[in-house]
Amino acid sequence: MKVAVMGAGAVGCFYGALLARAGHEVVLIGRPLHVQAIERDGLRLEMQGFDQRLRLAASTEASAAQGANLVLFCVKSTDTETAAAQLRAHLAPGALLLSMQNGVDNAERLRAVLPDHEVAATVVYVATGMAGPGHVRHHGRNELVMEPSHNGEAVARLLNAAGVPTTISGNVRGALWAKLIVNCAYNALSAITQLPYGRLAQGEGVPDMLDDVVDECLAVARADGVEVTGDPHAAVRLIAQTMPTQLSSTAQDVARGKRSEIDHLNGYVLRRGQTLGLATPVNRALHALVKLLEDKAGAGGQAA
Structure with a gap:
């Protein structure tokens, strides 16, 4: 199968590499x-x-996706509409796009730009990062959870055969929210302090603050009719144990003077809470502080 990775950062490069190892173009x-x-x-x-070094095609142009049957859509949430518009003229009629992004509404935003193409929201559980230009380093996990789609079963089999444990779930929205809650708990704090998760979780008052973030997010999710999967409080505690040295992607963006995805993490919870009549003061504070850091770095107008 021909596979295009739109947004070849750490996540896109990692999954693209596994598919290339399995013999796909x-x-x-x-x-x-x-x-x-x-x-x-x-x-x-x-x-x-x-x-190992793998030989595979690379391009800066969306036209390289021409003829791809599967598109791994991995751009930052801030760039969803722009990247989708760039792809539109080059997508094969039956192509399936997997939205492998942070946040909970990217698949809906993709469908709005690409109404004639199939999009499947996909939850990504992986710890990976770019160690340098053209160098992706995997730290742990690599599972995917996809929402049902016309070609979803075949794509799931293809991914599983490539060494990517992939399941199809009827409650991907709940899984996306579960991941969003973990991101809301850690990403902003890690960006503000430039500390990894393990150090953060040991800070005075931080465990209670993490619980407050989770409680606010759960209240908004429930008011929005979302059945959040798993135990978010336990998941947040576990992250500090399993990924103690990890800096959040938001922390890395802020450190590089880039615009982060904070509007689609704590900012999303803040906006949904406002719409639903729920106060989210801790998420509001975290969002505001990261926006100040972005402004200080002059990243407000930069693409992520």
């Missing part, structure tokens, strides 16, 4: 720095028991 669409490194040296995939 993969093209990575990303930023010039990474594309140039991949064209010159191949994509370096570093994970437990494996460190």
Whole structure:
């Protein structure tokens, strides 16, 4: 199968690399720095028991997705509509797009721009990062949970065969919210302090603050008719134990002077709460503080 990865950052490069290892024709669409490194040296995939360079196509142009049967849509939530519009003229009629993004409304936003194409919201559970241009490093996990779609079963089989544990769920919205809650708990705090999760969770008053964030998010989700999967309080506690050295993506964006996804994390909960008549003061404070950091870095108008 021809697979296009729109937004070849850490997540896109990692899953694109696994599909390329499985023999699929993969093209990575990303930023010039990474594309140039991949064209010159191949994509370096570093994970437990494996460190190798893979030869696969890379481009800075959305037109490289021409003819792809499957599109892994991995751009930042801030760029969803722009990237979708760039793809529109190049998508094959039966192509399936997997929205593999943070936040809970990206699939809906994609469908609004691409009404003639199939989109499946997909929850991504992976710890991975770009260690340098064209170099992706995997730290743990790599499961996907997809919402049902016309070609979903076939794509799930393809992903499982490539070493990506993939399930199809009728409650992807609840799973997206469960992940959103973890992101709301840690991402902003990690960005504000530039501390990893393990250190954060040990801070004075922080465990209670994390509980407050979770409670606000759950109240909004329930008022919105969402059945959140699992135990979000337990999931938040577990992250500090299983990923103690991890800095959030928001922290990394702020440190680089980039615009973050905070509007689609704590900011989303804040907006939904306002719509539903629910106060979310802790999420409001975290969102405001990260926006101040972005403004201080001059990142307010930059693309993420």
